[in-house]
Amino acid sequence: MNTLNKTLALIALASSSAAFAATDFDTLDVDGSGAISQSEASVDADLMSKFAELDTDGNGELSKEEFSNA
Ligand SMILES: [Ca+2]
Ligand SMILES: [Ca+2]
Numbered sequence: 030m031n032t033l034n035k036t037l038a039l040i041a042l043a044s045s046s047a048a049f050a051a052t053d054f055d056t057l058d059v060d061g062s063g064a065i066s067q068s069e070a071s072v073d074a075d076l077m078s079k080f081a082e083l084d085t086d087g088n089g090e091l092s093k094e095e096f097s098n099a
Pocket of ligand 2: 085
């Protein structure tokens with residue numbers, strides 16, 4: 030809704046986790062679905078830039094196996 034609140038929430042999330050934890054599969058899978066959606070990947074610019082390449086089955090989400098190729 031509010032970009033500032035969203036930013037603050039991300040900062041709070043980042044500071045409560047270990048450094049670079051955002052590159053960890055379980056951390057990125059915020060909703061625990063077992064796959065990383067594009068919106069979940071959007072917190073990591075590097076991952077986002079490789080998203081289409083990593084999504085080898087083209088279902089719009091990264092499975093743990095697909096993510097392991099990052
Ligand atoms: Ca997910
Ligand atoms: Ca996929």
